[in-house]
Amino acid sequence: MKNLYKYALVSIAALSTANITVAAGDAAAGEAKTVICAACHGKDGNSAAPNFPKLANLGEKYLVKQMQDIKSGARPVLEMTGMLDAMSDQDLADIAAYFSSKSMQLSGSKEIEVQLQSGLRSEDPIALGAKVYRAGNAESGTPACTGCHSPRGQGNAPAGYPRLSGQHADYIEKQLKAFRNGDRVNDGDTKIMRGVAQYMTDAEIKAVANYIAGLN
Numbered sequence: 001m002k003n004l005y006k007y008a009l010v011s012i013a014a015l016s017t018a019n020i021t022v023a024a025g026d027a028a029a030g031e032a033k034t035v036i037c038a039a040c041h042g043k044d045g046n047s048a049a050p051n052f053p054k055l056a057n058l059g060e061k062y063l064v065k066q067m068q069d070i071k072s073g074a075r076p077v078l079e080m081t082g083m084l085d086a087m088s089d090q091d092l093a094d095i096a097a098y099f100s101s102k103s104m105q106l107s108g109s110k111e112i113e114v115q116l117q118s119g120l121r122s123e124d125p126i127a128l129g130a131k132v133y134r135a136g137n138a139e140s141g142t143p144a145c146t147g148c149h150s151p152r153g154q155g156n157a158p159a160g161y162p163r164l165s166g167q168h169a170d171y172i173e174k175q176l177k178a179f180r181n182g183d184r185v186n187d188g189d190t191k192i193m194r195g196v197a198q199y200m201t202d203a204e205i206k207a208v209a210n211y212i213a214g215l216n
Contacts, residue, residue, distance in 0.1 A: 025060055025090075025097025033095050036083065045099040050170035052079075056102035059157035063096035066186075075186040100157070106166040109214030114203040129211025132204050140199035145208065148192075153215040165215035172209035176200065 034043075037055070041047045045056030055063065069075035071084040071092075084092070114125050134151070136144040145164070149155050153165030164172065178184035180197035187193040197205070 025093035027097040027101045030094035030098030044102045046105045050168035053171045055099040056104040058162045060096040060100045061160040062162040067092045069186045104166040107213040109210050114206050125207045129207035132208040142199050164212045169209040169213040176205045
């Protein structure tokens with residue numbers, strides 16, 4: 001039953017992203033429009049600070065949706081307040097095209113410690129992160145990340161699933177907790193990410209975020 005849930009969730013998510021329309025972006029035009037973004041996200045979309053996500057190579061469809069959601073208020077991001085208000089859909093598409101044309105630099109996994117909780121038997125954070133990413137958790141019904149984000153974390157740009165590999169671990173951890181706690185809800189009517197994160201423990205979230213940061 002848990003496996004059926006996992007594959008059904010992934011299939012529904014694929015359908016939910018199929019209807020997202022994205023204007024054709026012009027990466028060359030987008031470069032000049034990203035000047036304001038560079039202070040936090042880096043000129044090439046590789047932010048130096050872990051509290052700001054890397055935007056390089058995330059995928060145009062995903063980036064456009066996130067910017068549209070931030071602009072409309074569907075995804076509140078305090079640091080982005082008002083920054084996209086004057087931008088048109090074409091501006092957002094051009095910015096997305098520019099950042100998606102860049103290569104993401106790997107953050108790399110680190111030696112970390114996780115507070116193990118009931119039901120977790122692994123004492124190796126990297127092994128735990130790999131297990132959750134590749135196989136999920138059959139006991140809790142948490143599906144694997146690979147179904148949407150690919151075995152190497154490259155994502156699925158046409159479907160609107162972002163690249164994860166190389167992203168800052170702190171940022172991934174924050175977003176997974178936000179989905180789990182209901183603080184981030186812009187994952188569509190299917191609640192795909194909220195469904196994935198709802199049963200994840202703090203240890204699983206920290207371990208999988210750290211694993212993803214070094215995945216390539």
